[in-house]
Amino acid sequence: MKHVEELTADKASLESYLKGQGWLQLNEKITALEIPGAGNMNFTIRVKTGERSFIVKQSREYVEKFPQVPAPSERALREAEFYQLVSNKSLLNEKMPKLIGVDKKNHVLNLEDLGHGxxxxxxxxxxxxxxxxxxxxxxxxxxxxxxxxxxxxxxxxxxxxxxxxxxxxxxxxxxxxxxxxxxxxxxxxxxxxxxxxxxxxxxxxxxxxxxxxxxxxxxxxxxxxxxxxxxxxxxxxxxxxxxxxxxxxxxxxxxxxxxxxxxxxxxxxxxxxxxxxxxxxxxxxxxxxxxxxxxxxxxxxxxxxxxxxxxxxxxxxxxxxxxxxxxxxxxx
Ligand SMILES: Nc1ncnc2c1ncn2[C@@H]1O[C@H](COP(=O)(O)OP(=O)(O)OP(=O)(O)O)[C@@H](O)[C@H]1O
Ligand SMILES: [Mg+2]
Structure with missing residues (x-):
């Protein structure tokens, strides 16, 4: 079975994961991690560096808020496929976050931060x-x-x-x-x-x-x-x-x-x-x-x-x- 890396809100380990994905520059540091809003299903976190912020969303094989409840682990990849389908339609993609990156192995999305909505x-x-x-x-x-x-x-x-x-x-x-x-x-x-x-x-x-x-x-x-x-x-x-x-x-x-x-x-x-x-x-x-x-x-x-x-x-x-x-x- 492939090994999935479970992300956590630990700065050091998240920084190392994001650098491994090429989603952070090697000299870039996480200055803050925030919960962007109420969610149940997934691990969703706002990553802030000195220069920018983005949203990391991982789907696990369970519901984040109720870990005893199983859920399809690859659902973030289906979400990514949706973003890819709308990516060349300006009427649609301008009203959604941009998909910055996908980690297929670990079911993680890197999404544009829409701010504190x-x-x-x-x-x-x-x-x-x-x-x-x-x-x-x-x-x-x-x-x-x-x-x-x-x-x-x-x-x-x-x-x-x-x-x-x-x-x-x-x-x-x-x-x-x-x-x-x-x-x-x-x-x-x-x-x-x-x-x-x-x-x-x-x-x-x-x-x-x-x-x-x-x-x-x-x-x-x-x-x-x-x-x-x-x-x-x-x-x-x-x-x-x-x-x-x-x-x-x-x-x-x-x-x-x-x-x-x-x-x-x-x-x-x-x-x-x-x-x-x-x-x-x-x-x-x-x-x-x-x-x-x-x-x-x-x-x-x-x-x-x-x-x-x-x-x-x-x-x-x-x-x-x-x-x-x-x-x-x-x-x-
Ligand atoms: N790209 C984004 N920019 C800013 N805030 C975001 C973004 N994506 C998500 N959020 C915030 O995080 C919350 C949770 O995100 P999302 O709904 O995608 O997660 P979820 O785990 O699928 O939630 P649910 O259990 O409700 O389905 C949102 O309600 C919103 O407040
Ligand atoms: Mg959801």
Missing amino acids: VDYTFLYQKGEHIDEAELKQIMTFIANLHKAINTKTTDTRLPNRKMRKLNHEHIFIYPYLEDNGLNLDDVLPGLRAAGKPFKQDEALKKKVGKLGDRYLQDGNTLLHGDYFPGSWLKTNDGIKIIDPEFCFFGEVEFEIGVTLAHLKMADQPDKLVEKALRFYKDRSALNESLCKQFMAVEILRRILGLAQLPLSLDLEKRKELLNEAQSILIPE
Whole structure:
């Protein structure tokens, strides 16, 4: 088995690793190491020298925050492939960090530092609304991606099967298990009982299973794969898009459905959610009915599944969203 070097936040050993990669000059010293922002999956660190800074991101064979949970170790290489695919498309690459280097052996990316931005997960807080102009940029980026990179424009494929399998379990399977290891009452008292009817709804589960099969099929369009507020960064240089580790060629309706679901769970006004869809549809084609079905699935999984969000919705509002999701998937 090949030996993978596990990076740590130890200056001396990181310096020696970076010099070995040719990512630091031989006379260059690390002056500071920082955690650039909240992340769960990977080892992500900002390296500062006297002259510059950059971001180092390593994927391990486990989830960084939960080392007992295994994860596909080569996911950083899939993320690198995404950056390579957009590298000659200025509309896209100017809104993402530049990929400075890849260490394939150790699954490490060297990325441009976008500075001290914050991601848009603040939208889940009470009373926070996204600016319409910002929403337009976010939806325009994703429409541009879908239009620019698809099976008509490139012969490259990016199945990213292991990450898709992992995500499939989290989206389409775990939320519907009676016991998935998470007590929903620990998230919010009463949520366990509120979730029960959905976990027992056979018609709903069948429908979700079918959508899961679609998610696993290869589609025509390169998707970011995780297009939610945690992947949108507000920087001094405008909105940037990061973290395409779940990318694959799939159906655009999955991507946009996920985005809309998060706007709803962030309690954005209906008008804004409609605007998001409009911004997208004005630029690129989409089957709205399928999109709403994927939206419903994402709502169900984020409220009932393991990958919980810092939502500020009370129990009543969560129940409302679950019911809305159910009626989208199983119309009367
Ligand atoms: N190129 C960059 N420039 C500046 N900050 C960055 C950059 N890349 C990542 N960050 C910061 O680090 C955080 C974690 O990065 P990222 O989301 O890529 O890691 P992750 O481990 O995949 O996270 P998650 O578990 O949420 O998927 C981001 O939310 C952001 O704040
Ligand atoms: Mg990530």
